[in-house]
Amino acid sequence: MGNSGTESVDRKQKIRDRYKGVDASELEVIPAKAVEGLGESTSIRRVAAYVRVSTDNDEQTSSYELQKNYYTEYIKAQPGWEFVGIYDDEGISGTSLEHRKGMQQLIEDCKAGKIDLVLTKSIARFARNIVDCLSVIETLKNLDPPVGVKFEADNIYTLDSNGRMILTILASVAEEESHSKSIIMNWSIDRRFSRGLFLTPALLGYNQDEDGNLVVNESEAQTVRVIYYLYLNGFSFTEIAELLTEYGRKTKLGNTEWNPGTIAGVIANERHCGDVLARKTFTPNFLTHKSKKNNNDRTQYRQRDHHEAIVSREVYNAANHLRASRNYTRKNRPLPVLSVVDDGILRGYVPFDKDWTGFSAEEYREASESVMQEEQENNAEVMNRLNLSGYEVVRAQYFSTLQNPAMTISNGKLRFNTSCLKKFEDVEYVELLLNSVDRCVAIRPCEKGNPNAIHWGRLKEGRWCASTLGCRGLAKTLFDIMEWEEGLKYRFRGQFVEQGDNKLMLFELDEPEMIKIEEIVLPPKEEEAEGKTVKQTIYIFPPEWAGTFGQPITSIAQVGILQQEHYAGNWDVLRPAAEIKEMNTFTADGLNALLHEAEEIMEGWTDTNE
CATH class of the missing domain: 3.90.1750.20 (Putative Large Serine Recombinase; Chain B, Domain 2)
Known part of the structure; x- marks a missing residue:
């Protein structure tokens, strides 16, 4: 214990003796090159000035011109100084260097060795962003030879030993000043707007x-x-x-x-x-x-x-x-008009543009209901008369084959299989109609010029080829109405019905096939380092399907489907839909009137030009 204490005292004494140093007479001192003060240089200094004002109004323009004239005369009057030029930014904010072409050119010329000293009025004129300000100063200071900046109002020269510390403090103050002005300006604008005093920039018309x-x-x-x-x-x-x-x-x-x-x-x-x-x-x-x-x-x-x-x-x-x-x-089509088929086998069906997202699910429902109230009452009577309790509509999935018509919706895409096209034989263009009360989509033939026409397939070498179509509007509406899950593929089996020349196809929405695609990794084989990734198709069925072959006939929608198959009235499949005036901003006639007015105005332009 005693020896340990003695060793500690000896070690400390050795440290003290070592730090006494050697005799000064044994050292040769080589002095560093003295940093010249701003007024001590005997060589020619190439001097430039940087000036900036942040707005284009007349008052600031006066300040801008005064600064330019002052620095031009001042630099030329100093002995040993060579005037390089004035670098300026007029009507440019000081809070960022991004758009300040004058400042960017100044930096480039300093790097090219054209400038030894830069004069500027103040830190606030140079930059109000502290990061940009110090970055530029550091860049110029590290050049060979270094370039100094003199801030006249702040009396700071960046090549002085204490210049950077003072500069950091003052640049922070300048940045905070800019922040404060921004807050005050926003407050002033808010008070102005709240009193209904709006800015009115130039506007066509x-x-x-x-x-x-x-x-x-x-x-x-x-x-x-x-x-x-x-x-x-x-x-x-x-x-x-x-x-x-x-x-x-x-x-x-x-x-x-x-x-x-x-x-x-x-x-x-x-x-x-x-x-x-x-x-x-x-x-x-x-x-x-x-x-x-x-x-x-x-x-x-x-x-x-x-x-x-x-x-x-x-x-x-x-x-x-x-x-x-x-x-x-992008399709260059006129504003859609909400309409509904008011009679015939498709009564209550609303023509649908597959791309239009402007009508809500509720508006489609109201459109269908506007002509369906009487029909629903009749359907209820049919249910009572037929007494279909205990019967089920057997699900189409139990009988599905490639020969069955099918419609698939997934990821905003719509596709009909070739069986749909074959049922309609030579029909290339069809119209979609939606009955959101019966929750059913109908397809009927139409002309190419119909605003809702879709080109669902084409004949190639005598064979039908189905097309995959975008259906942003249809998908949005159906997912809203049916509360479907995003990411799944929904497939519907179609019922093709015809009477003479009348042909249409119906797709019930209540019980779709739901398909999910998942990636799975197979176990690796002996010679493989890792398993192979493959896509697996999963068919999803609702739990309520268990123990049944179909769905009980309890809804008006299903009775409606049965009625359509045995419809005794005038089918009138191609009956035009009637506009619902109270539900539209403009009717087709209203749009035509606007077009006619535009044409008349342009005719007047032609007369004037002549």
Whole structure:
């Protein structure tokens, strides 16, 4: 114990003796190269200045010109300084370097060895983003030879030993100042909008009076109306842009070359129907200045009838309803009209466009019910008269073969097997109809020009080939009505019924075959390192099927199917559907009237041009 303590004292004493050092006379001191202060250089310095103002208004422009003139005269007046030039950014925010071409060019010229010193007014003028500010300073400092920056108002020279510490503190202050200004500006804008004081930028169709109010410019308003009316009648953005270019119509900026994006912007702007919606976008990050669509992230303010409308609110809503279904609008078709077959064997069936997502499941149900109330009462009487209790409709799955007509829906795709096509013989185009009360889809022949026509197959070398079709609208509606599970494949067996020349096919939706595809890994064979991955098809059946051959005949829908097979009335399979006026924004006649008005306006343009 005693020896251990003595050793510890000796070790500490040796450390003390070693750190006394050697005699100074034994060392040769080689002094470092002294860093020249800003005013101590005897060599020629190539000096540039950087100036920036963040807005384009007249007051800032004056400041910008004063800074440029000051630095030009100041640098040229200093002995030993060579004026390189002024690098500037006018009307550019200081919170990001991304769009500051003047700053980017300054950095490149420093790297190329053209500049020794940069003068600027302040850190706030140089950059309000601390990361960008210090990054640029560090880049210039690490060049060979290093380039210094002098911030005049802050009295900081970046090549001084204490310059970086002070610079970090002041740059942080400048960034926080920018943040505070952003908060104050957003607060001011919010107060302005909450009082109904809206910003009114230049807009096609309107001029601004001396008080900033929107006043209709009738010549431009004609262009706006034509855009809306043609679009509702199936013209694409591209086709409308080409027409306006051909007629030499001017955009708000005075250009006669139109593009689809400009047309889309006109359609989307609620001010054309007299409304104002404020804060459609917002800037979540004051440093990046990148705007984001406002999806209820910030409070919005809408004022209806803020100014005179160019198109009615019904026209505006309908056009944007059509625009919202992008897959549909690519097909260049007019706004769909909700209609229903009001008599015949397909009474209560609603013609369906497989791509249109604009009608809800509830609207389809209401459309079917609008003509089915009497039919449902009659069906109830048939049930009582036939007394079908105890009977079952045997499931088609027990008798299914490749020769049975079948329709499959999965992943937004629709496919009919070749048996469906063969039943209709030479029919290439068919129309889909949905009865959401009976929960049944019907297929009937139609002409190619029918807006709902689908080309479900084609003849190839005398044989029918079925096509796989997109069905975004149909899939969405059926999955909503039937509450199906996403990711499964649903297959329906069809019932083909005919009487003379009348042919149609019915697909009941209540009991589909449900198919799931799963990947499984097989056990590896002796010579294999790992098992093979294969796809397995799994057929899913509901638990209520156990112990039954079919479904009890207890629903009006099933009796309806039975009635259709033995229908005694006028089948009238091709009976046109009748529009339901109270359920449509526009009828077909209304759309035709808008098209006629657009044509009359364009005829006036032709007369004017001549």
